[in-house]
Amino acid sequence: MFDINLLRTxxxxxxxxxxxxxxxxxxxxxxxxxxxxxxxxxxxxxDLQQQRNTLSKAVGQAKAxxxxxxxxxxxxEVAALxxxxxxxxxxxxxxxxxxxxxxxxxxxxxxxxxxIGKDSEENVExxxxxxxxxxxxxxxxxxxxxxxxxxxxxxxxxxxxTAAKLSGSRFVVMKGQLARLHRALAQFMLDTxxxxxxxxxxxxxxxxxxxxxxxxxxxxxxxxDLFKVxxxxxxxxxxxxxxxxxxxSLTNFVRDTIVDAANLPMRLTAHxxxxxxxxxxxxxxxxxxxxxxxxxxxxxVYISKPDESNAMLEEMTGFAETILQKLGLPYRVMLLCTxxxxxxxxxxxxxxxxxxxxxxxxxxxxxxxxxxxxxxxMSARFKNAQGKNEPVHTLNGSGLAVGRTLVAIxxxxxxxxxxxxxxxxxxxxxxxxxxxx
RNA sequence: GGAAGUGUGGCCGAGCGGUUUAAGGCACCGGUCUUGAAAACCGGCGAUAGCGCAAGUUAUCCGUGAGUUCGAAUCUCACCACUUCCGCCA
Numbered sequence: 001m002f003d004i005n006l007l008r009t010x011x012x013x014x015x016x017x018x019x020x021x022x023x024x025x026x027x028x029x030x031x032x033x034x035x036x037x038x039x040x041x042x043x044x045x046x047d048l049q050q051q052r053n054t055l056s057k058a059v060g061q062a063k064a065x066x067x068x069x070x071x072x073x074x075x076x077e078v079a080a081l082x083x084x085x086x087x088x089x090x091x092x093x094x095x096x097x098x099x100x101x102x103x104x105x106x107x108x109x110x111x112x113x114x115x116i117g118k119d120s121e122e123n124v125e126x127x128x129x130x131x132x133x134x135x136x137x138x139x140x141x142x143x144x145x146x147x148x149x150x151x152x153x154x155x156x157x158x159x160x161x162t163a164a165k166l167s168g169s170r171f172v173v174m175k176g177q178l179a180r181l182h183r184a185l186a187q188f189m190l191d192t193x194x195x196x197x198x199x200x201x202x203x204x205x206x207x208x209x210x211x212x213x214x215x216x217x218x219x220x221x222x223x224x225d226l227f228k229v230x231x232x233x234x235x236x237x238x239x240x241x242x243x244x245x246x247x248x249s250l251t252n253f254v255r256d257t258i259v260d261a262a263n264l265p266m267r268l269t270a271h272x273x274x275x276x277x278x279x280x281x282x283x284x285x286x287x288x289x290x291x292x293x294x295x296x297x298x299x300x301v302y303i304s305k306p307d308e309s310n311a312m313l314e315e316m317t318g319f320a321e322t323i324l325q326k327l328g329l330p331y332r333v334m335l336l337c338t339x340x341x342x343x344x345x346x347x348x349x350x351x352x353x354x355x356x357x358x359x360x361x362x363x364x365x366x367x368x369x370x371x372x373x374x375x376x377x378m379s380a381r382f383k384n385a386q387g388k389n390e391p392v393h394t395l396n397g398s399g400l401a402v403g404r405t406l407v408a409i410x411x412x413x414x415x416x417x418x419x420x421x422x423x424x425x426x427x428x429x430x431x432x433x434x435x436x437x
Numbered sequence: 438g439g440a441a442g443u444g445u446g447g448c449c450g451a452g453c454g455g456u457u458u459a460a461g462g463c464a465c466c467g468g469u470c471u472u473g474a475a476a477a478c479c480g481g482c483g484a485u486a487g488c489g490c491a492a493g494u495u496a497u498c499c500g501u502g503a504g505u506u507c508g509a510a511u512c513u514c515a516c517c518a519c520u521u522c523c524g525c526c527a
Contacts, residue, residue: 042487046496053496056508060455071507078507096486258447258484379485387466389484 001376002106004099007031014109021110021338023118031102038095045088052081104214105221108373110338111310111346117337123350124337129321130330132354133412140418141357142410143288148418149436151176157436158289169286170278170293172403177436181409181422182296184429186271186402189298189323193399197319199269199300204249206272207240212252215378217344217370218244224279227293242275247396250301255378259303259392264382265312266303269399271296289403290362296402302395305382306372309393310347313369317349320365320399326425329408330354332361344370351400353408364404367397 006014015026055078062071115124146158157178163171193199207229213219227242250268274297285291304312324331336348345368352361375391384390413421420436
């Protein structure tokens with residue numbers, strides 16, 4: 001949630017920065033009008049409530065003293081008030097809903113220092129790791145490689161046809177050693193984060209309610225990107241949703257809570273499937289498993305104190321890099337420009353892995369500091385040094401997208417005969433085998 | 438799915454139409470005492486929002502939402518969560 005105090009105290013400058021950085025136009029006139037109306041209405045409503053409370057209390061006192069005449073007099077005096085109070089309360093609630101609705105649709109404010117730009121072309125490379133392997137044959141893409149691998153009588157190890165029959169486009173079936181490799185990757189990532197990076201492993205719901213989706217920012221603005229799950233008995237009003245990332249489940253752990261400052265930073269991780277309708281991406285990445293309706297991801301979420309959240313973002317990005325390094329996959333780190341950042345982010349690093357067949361780097365992880373944006377929506381706070389409740393900062397990052405990592409392994413570790421070498425760190429998870437064939 | 442019960446501040450727990458301005462306890466913070474600590478005693482101690490330069494002050498909040506009433510933690514209805522039992526089930 002956008003910080004309303006920024007709009008109240010520094011409206012012009014804030015609106016300028018939002019326009020300059022994100023190209024987002026805050027409706028200044030509309031906000032000012034709503035605020036003025038809210039202020040007048042709130043003062044009036046509270047005044048009426050006070051009158052009613054005072055008179056009602058007096059009625060009680062008169063009755064206690066058996067002064068029926070006085071009580072009747074007071075009752076006559078209050079008579080008209082409840083109706084006025086109710087009308088005012090309703091009007092105030094309407095205005096506050098409007099203001100809240102406006103606040104919920106404004107994206108987060110980028111940190112100063114984030115490069116200004118309109119799209120991914122203007123992201124700024126921070127560093128590279130690893131050297132793309134030079135193949136002495138023509139590198140195949142993961143689809144060709146995976147479809148050529150056979151899982152005995154069950155057919156191709158990577159099978160989009162069967163998936164299409166079962167579910168439609170943008171789904172995949174994996175079989176045999178490839179399915180095992182997919183599982184091995186997730187296990188490896190999770191194990192590394194838990195035993196080497198100090199994360200708490202979590203198992204979380206894949207279906208969440210609208211409050212959770214609002215908390216992390218998917219709702220109300222991006223409902224068309226989600227799969228809606230009508231729950232029996234919910235009469236269509238309270239839909240639930242499949243998570244598009246376990247960031248939603250993990251971050252909402254602290255919704256409506258005051259976190260003990262001693263427990264910060266909190267490092268949470270989970271391996272879950274993610275479900276995205278990919279509305280609006282028709283025609284993009286239609287081949288292969290780069291962009292699916294369902295994919296697995298190991299997610300990292302931090303709940304942090306404000307003064308350390310930027311350091312935590314660096315740490316988290318480093319942890320995602322560690323996974324790629326252990327897997328021996330070349331990558332580069334990009335600092336996203338303002339125009340390419342997500343709705344809730346103030347600063348984001350993307351990790352892009354080298355894909356030989358595409359002869360380019362492709363996003364495999366995205367690590368963001370959301371600062372207090374989600375915390376305000378969720379009412380997630382901690383007691384600061386002054387003993388005051390203050391919103392926490394939240395961060396999230398992929399560590400990593402499992403499907404895309406599988407793609408990277410297939411393409412980077414392919415051999416001339418179509419077999420796939422298995423990175424050393426994964427072999428213990430693969431029953432010791434060194435090659436997929 | 439059926440039946441019964443329970444939801445009150447960080448925690449326990451009283452209150453079941455009107456000085457509730459939510460008792461009491463625990464925890465926590467400050468002080469007295471003490472060489473220091475503990476104990477004892479004294480005082481403080483909820484959240485959210487508004488108004489105000491400030492001191493302050495006002496409203497709302499007892500699972501959630503409607504309703505009854507001049508007045509609701511308290512009465513009515515619906516919903517949600519949890520507990521116990523029965524049924525079904527991976």
